[in-house]
Amino acid sequence: MAFLRRSSSISFALIVLSCLIVLFLLYGKRDPLGNLESVRVVRILDGDTVELADGRVVRLIGIDTPEKGQPGADSATICNTTLVLGRTVRLEYGHERSDRYGRTLAYLYIDGRMVNREILNAGWAYCYFFQKNLKHGRELVQALDAAMDGHRGLWREPRPETADHYIGSNAGFRFHRPNCPSVADIRKDAIVVYTARDSAFYHGFSPCRNCAP
Ligand SMILES: [Zn+2]
Structure with a gap:
């Protein structure tokens, strides 16, 4: 009898454990942000x-x-x-x-x-x-x-251009007016030129805080 009691309590523990694993997997799938x-x-x-x-x-x-x-x-x-x-x-x-x-x-x-x-x-x-x-x-x-x-x-209204073209840096994700001093610091292979301000925004660039294009 003692043996039976022990084996049934082991099965019970195994059932509880497997339920916990299933719950953990389900919860993890439904709520991938749960650990935040x-x-x-x-x-x-x-x-x-x-x-x-x-x-x-x-x-x-x-x-x-x-x-x-x-x-x-x-x-x-x-x-x-x-x-x-x-x-x-x-x-x-x-x-x-x-x-x-x-x-x-x-x-x-x-x-x-x-x-x-x-x-x-x-x-x-x-x-x-x-x-x-x-x-x-x-x-x-x-x-x-x-x-x-x-x-x-x-983006409701079209906004006026602030320069005739803009110079962006693929390395820093900023864009500038062509006469901004920071343009000289951009590596040649990282330079991108946009003719419209909104094209620069559209590609995820943000305006330089100094020249404010
Ligand atoms: Zn600038």
């Missing part, structure tokens, strides 16, 4: 920056929204607010976890949707890449292109 840290968003600073309940300030990576006072800045902030304020988000860190201002660099997720991508898709941001933070580059450029093709947000 979850934190609530308590404040929106602008279109691409939020504050978390634990006090950290997060800069959403791969995107840039208009600065305060620029056209579209308020709409970008509203878009970000609608998506994440008061919600619990999951954080996926970039290659570098923080920037020189001490902000956390991350992709945010709600219900499996990437917030960074959603803001681009709504048309309130352009792509903003650093060489080491290209993880979701392709899907972010696709979201931007969809917004531009659909004339959403910043």
